[in-house]
Amino acid sequence: MADFHKNILYYDFHWDYPKLESGKGVFLYDKDGNEYLDGSSGAISVSLGHGRADMAQTLYDQALKMAYIHRDIATADVGERAAEHMHRCLGMDRFFPVSGGSEAVEIAGKIARLHFVKQGKFAKRHIIGRWMSYHGYTGNAIAYGGNPARRKEYNAEIYNDYKIAPPYCYRCWFGKDPATCHCECAHALESEIQLRGQETIAAFIFEPVSGTSLGAAVAPAKYYKAIREICTRYDVLMIADEVMCGSGRTGTWNALDHFGVRADIAAYAKSISGGYFPVGVAACTEEVAAPIIEKGIFSPGFTWSGNPIACAIIDKTLSVIEEEDLLANVKKQGDYLKERLLALKDKHACIGDVRGLGLMVGIEFVADRKTKEPFSPHLSFGQRVEEGCRKHRMLTLGTARFNRGVSGDGIMVGPNFEVRGEEVDRIVDTMDTVLSELELEIKL
Ligand SMILES: Cc1ncc(COP(=O)(O)O)c(C=O)c1O
Structure with a gap:
């Protein structure tokens, strides 16, 4: 994990950032070769796989020209x-x-x-x-x-x-x-x-x-x-x-x-x-x-x-x-991702809603599914899910306060457009593990 560098203004000075060095496809790697699944493409930013030679070549060719x-x-x-x-x-x-x-x-x-x-x-x-x-x-x-x-x-x-x-x-x-x-x-x-x-x-x-x-x-x-x-x-x-x-x-x-x-x-x-x-x-x-x-x-x-x-x-x-017909892949894998996350609802009562289109999927967490009562903001539930994912070497985007800026927790999932079925499975399986651990931790 990264030490805070004295010359950088970080987003969160309490966060345990992984220090990453390279990437390939839907994965990122640290110096020791540990693999992280880029489950949210940064902030739902990256559409193509990491480490593409043709993209690097495009930059090089144009810069030279x-x-x-x-x-x-x-x-x-x-x-x-x-x-x-x-x-x-x-x-x-x-x-x-x-x-x-x-x-x-x-x-x-x-x-x-x-x-x-x-x-x-x-x-x-x-x-x-x-x-x-x-x-x-x-x-x-x-x-x-x-x-x-x-x-x-x-x-x-x-x-x-x-x-x-x-x-x-x-x-x-x-x-x-x-x-x-x-x-x-x-x-x-x-x-x-x-x-x-x-x-x-x-x-x-x-x-x-x-x-x-x-x-x-x-x-x-x-x-x-x-x-x-x-x-x-x-x-x-x-x-x-x-x-x-x-x-x-x-x-x-x-x-x-x-x-x-x-x-x-x-x-x-x-x-x-x-x-x-x-x-x-x-x-x-x-x-x-x-x-x-x-x-x-x-x-x-x-x-x-x-x-x-x-x-x-x-x-x-x-x-x-x-x-590469990536719009079709976004649709196919997006539907599969949503379907598998929706199925997790049967196991995890904290999942209130799964929503989104294509490879832009959000999960909203609730303390009580029936009443839709959000978790207390003091629990920082969404952030803890994000932390849990990171511990299992998956990067996602925790979000909070959907409920008029006061309360409400969630997570955004959205791998790049090249993602394959087995990688979607790994995203969902990791989320499943993280939610089980968190439920035990806070005794849901
Ligand atoms: C919908 C939307 N609009 C605008 C922005 C701002 O873009 P940028 O961070 O590239 O300035 C973002 C960033 O996340 C966004 O999600």
Whole structure:
């Protein structure tokens, strides 16, 4: 295990971090050759297996050919190839590569704003988000998000504070059942737009499948069609934050594709680079871009936006996903993973819910399955599951406080797109062992 290095600002100065050195496929290795199963692809980030020579070669080739040009000054074939490829796969029309998910969300918000500014609609400046969501740690991204724990320390700086309830069927905020509800959580958007004044609202931002703030919660089937209709009616743009759930993670190129809906603007990151380079992408439809293009200038961006290495790695990642038919594998192994985790419910009463799409699966733990009473936050149940997995050499992502930021524990599981059936078995078997041990420890 790693000693804390005096020159690093760690995430958790009490955590027992494994010190890793290499990786192959779904496994990571420390200096002594101990093998760790990468059960959550980092933070549901890595889409391709570790240690791929073709990905390393792509980085090398592009770096040697031309590592950097600035997008305000020059353009290159590699950028055009990546954009065309993203258009073919992701279905958006205009792309703006950046260096991560938060940057992609920042640019997505600015596209929405500029779309209206360029038409003289200056009052359309606010973006409505959802409680229990996460869009990144930069200024606007954290403000669009509604994860109380992550916002708490920065509240003084948060100004964009329009939020609606999330589609969280396991603990519906409206006390409804998904089979019989009227999608009250979607219609809350209409009320919020009306109350704030539609002339002031530029966009609605959401994670098509919730990330760590709600542990892969999936909206009711009719939710996004209702959201689409409301947004169109009020001239409010739909921004899909596909950073975690997009680029194939759920078995379709966009998570929103499962719902038969197209967003106006989207943000991608994580899986879109395979995990081999820090990349994000903001994207929009031609209709959204049109007023900006007509006026001639799209001003926002960063020094590294659209750099050739990022574009080469995006192009290559999409090719690998297509050539190796990885979307089909995500679907197959994702279904199998969920089915096997659901079967664990019979053995472990602490499993309240298993949810998600494709290889983005969340487990929510409860003290009482019948009443859905969460564990006391003092138990840090989710964190202890994560710790237990690590002791058994499996890396997963513990999450907490699904229940309005107060309580609720979970874990996210999501291996890379190349995962095989026997590796899924190992994930589930390890989880089974860890839960049995924890149940004994805290005398459930
Ligand atoms: C849905 C979502 N949006 C945005 C982000 C921020 O991305 P990044 O950490 O690359 O800035 C994340 C990160 O986990 C995310 O899950």
